[in-house]
Amino acid sequence: MTTNASPIDTKAVNVIKGLIMDTVRASNSGHPGGAMSSADYAYVLFKEFLSFDPKDAKWFNRDRFVLSAGHESALLYALLTLQGNLGVEDLKAFRQFGSKTPGHPEHDMTDGVEATTGPLGQGFAMAGGMAVAEAFLREYLDAESAGHFTYVLVSDGDVQEPICLGSAALFGQWGLGRLIAYYDSNKIQLAGPTCRVDNIDHKALFESMRWQVIEIDGHDHEQIRKAILAGQAETSKPTLIIGHTTMAKGCATLEGSESTHGSPLPEAEIKATKIKLGLPDEEFHLPDDVLDTFRSRFAALRNGRQAWDKALAAKLADSAFAAKWENATTPACQRSLNWPEFESGAGVATRKAFGACLGAMMEQLPTLMGGSADLDPSNQTVKFRETVGIFNATTNALGRNLCFGVREFPMGAILNGLALHGGIVPFGATFLVFSDYERNAIRMSALQHLPVLHVFTHDSFFVGEDGPTHQPIEHVSSLRLIPNLLVLRPADARESAACMAVALKQKSRPSVLIFTRQGLPVLELPQPLEEHVGKGAYVVRDPEGAAPEMLLLASGSEVHLAVEAAEACSELKIRVVSVPSMELFDEQSAEYREAVMPRSITRRVAIEAGRTDLWYKYVGLDGKVWGINHFGASAPAGVLKEKYGFTTANLIKFIRE
Structure with missing residues (x-):
């Protein structure tokens, strides 16, 4: 069980585990096991260390916390409920359409969620990107205005993804001293124990990549505190805290079982586990004393934010700082x-x-x-x-x-x-x-x-x-x-x-x-060019003195070929349309799209040095597309240009045929 914790902290962790079990059970889908094994670390971090504004989840100088193990979302949602960003009703709506508690965290849906995670390893990489931004802005502005920590919680699955280790090599190389990663090493993944697929010595591996590595009992609160403090103290290296934990810690009979990874606990298991944890037999139990304990720092956090606001206001009186602040805050x-x-x-x-x-x-x-x-x-x-x-x-x-x-x-x-x-x-x-x-x-x-x-x-x-x-x-x-x-x-x-x-x-x-x-x-293109490009497609050339009777559409390097072919086939009265962005063109009004590609012009040809498929939405089933639907070959570009027919002469022939 939880060790070196006060009775109220032990109770709070157990309440969080109860919320995790009930949240996942309510939707009949989710991942309770890892969320329960990570609960001790996440509780200590949020309650005692994380710097944030309880009333403003978007405060510029907040600490960032990324749950790279996005499948442990029930843990994050429980913490955000204790924090006040979510309510119990949100937990009851877990994984339901339109709720603030989707299956994996989504940053633009829920206050307090810093990144959309789920594909394993990417949360770790994104957290490092946040730490890069913090390091640059701390130097560009100053440590008081933009100095904070970035925390990320990763799972066994995260560290198995190559993106995690590739990113870790960079973060050590870049000396990201304010990046603190917690690896919840419960040694279980969805299919079974990790020893079937992974026997890496992660301490040695990360140390070889210039990380400070600290191994702890991930259920021991005093070890957790000391590890976080050591991570904050190390300024030239990122820190990896390897917390050795037990999957579904606290469960009555399923501790350490892979069956808890990706499925709700059986109702009988939840009932027995609540008895074991000293929780009442009720759903979504959240007592006031736990909330009071969790929020015991809130007054100090609010005061810290107010002091930051006051200091920033004073600095903005300096024109040089104000210019930098504008650069950093103007999209x-x-x-x-x-x-x-x-x-x-x-x-x-x-x-x-x-x-x-x-x-x-x-x-x-x-x-x-x-x-x-x-x-x-x-x-x-x-x-x-x-x-x-x-x-x-x-x-x-x-x-x-x-x-x-x-x-x-x-x-x-x-x-x-x-x-x-x-x-x-x-x-x-x-x-x-x-x-x-x-x-x-x-x-x-x-x-x-x-x-x-x-x-x-x-x-x-x-x-x-x-x-x-x-x-x-x-x-x-x-x-x-x-x-x-x-x-x-x-x-x-x-x-x-x-x-x-x-x-x-x-x-x-x-x-x-x-x-x-x-x-x-470099072509003579109509002006204002940015406005034309902003509409996705626009007329580059029309036949002189006549209405167009054929459309020739192209993007990229093929536009100049289209212009040359149209000029050589003047009798066909060709309009050339550059299509730098299909997405932007498709978003334009029906009137604009009709003006550029009139439906009355049914003779249509498109050219692009790539797959032809998507162009048929513009040329129609009776139109033609000159592209390439096969792999290339090793040869000089000029030879391939001739072989694959991306020449003005061949395009002229194609159009006339």
Whole structure:
């Protein structure tokens, strides 16, 4: 049982376990076992250490707590009920439609939930992203205004996911001394004991990655306190507290059983367990003395917030601090930036246009942070890195370049953590073909409504000699399938700048920006270009002196081919439409969509160097799409261009046929 705890703390933990059992039982689904094994640590952390404002869950300088083990949501909801963010009625509505207590925590649904978690390992990575943001802002502003801790609770399942260990290597490398992770090592997962699949010495492993590691009895309150204090005291390394616990601790007969991991406890087991824990035979028992004990720090916490407000008000009288505060608290969507100019007719790869745009952004957005997954020269992030410096919390906390290494999935999740923390404009870059590695983090960006910039270069078979393993075919279409994700594939350098501007205007959705390896001609495009791009599709060329009789639709590197083909086939009276974003175009009014793609024009052709499927919603079943539905090959890009028919001559032939 709980050890080294006062009688009231023991009672409080047992009450939390009762709420966990009743919450999961009420919905007839959920995960009680891990929530019960983590209860002692979470109770001590929330009651004695976590800094927050009881009346304002969004206070800028609060400590962050992330439940990476999202399946233990019943534990977090019980704590938030004691905290006052939820009520017992919310617990009774666990996992029900529209409730504040979904099956896995969702940050935009429930006050006190810092991140949407569930896919294991990502909460850990997001917590590290929050710690990066805190370290930068603490140095950029000051420790009093933006100095707090980030706590994350992880499970056996979390540490088995490669994203967790890949992220952990970065967090040790970056010296995130205010990141404290608690690993609830109950040695049970859904299918059985972890020894069947994992015999890692996590203490040795994390120490090798520059972490402070402390092993404790996770049910001993005094050991928990000492470990948290040691984590707070270590300023140059993140801390991993390994709490050795028992699955479903306190259960009458099912302690240590995997059957408690993913299923409600039987009613007879709940009844017997409540007797064992000294709880009355009633559902959702929450006595006043437990609430009073849990909230004993609330007056001090409120006073701390008031003192912070007063200190901040005084600092804002200083114009230099006020400017920094504005930079840290004004969302990018509320800013207007100046973008580079590009010469008509010049050959510019859109990835190089992105590099130029990144150079403009880094000067105008002092809280822009990000980097590349070990592709700095290819992704055009070298100048950014060399100008703003490499981030390290202990040696260069004002460095804004994050060196992710070959870790696309951790990169995406860390960017989400930066965005969730607030105060940072996050971006990350890699090759488009590796979006598959990063995909679930991108999906979590969209699910959480986070305006993250996910940058991808080398967007088609024009990658060339690296061959089919590096040549994206289905990736643009695949990304377009993710709800609430804005996919932008610009036609040239000018459209690239406009796409960047549109992406930065997004308040509640991430953007995927897709750029070419190969050079493209800078086109004469209609103005105001940002406004046109913001509508997703717009007319680039109409036949001279005549109404259009055919539509030629294209995105990205294929737009200039479409323009050249239309000019060569003047007798066909072709309108060329650039479609940088299907999502934005589909959101426009019926009148605008009709104006750009009139239904009366039934002869339609689309061209894109990727999967053809999604284009049929615009060209119709009788229309034609020139694309590529097979893997590429290893050869120079010019050879592949001819082999796969992405030439003006072939497009002219295709259109006329």
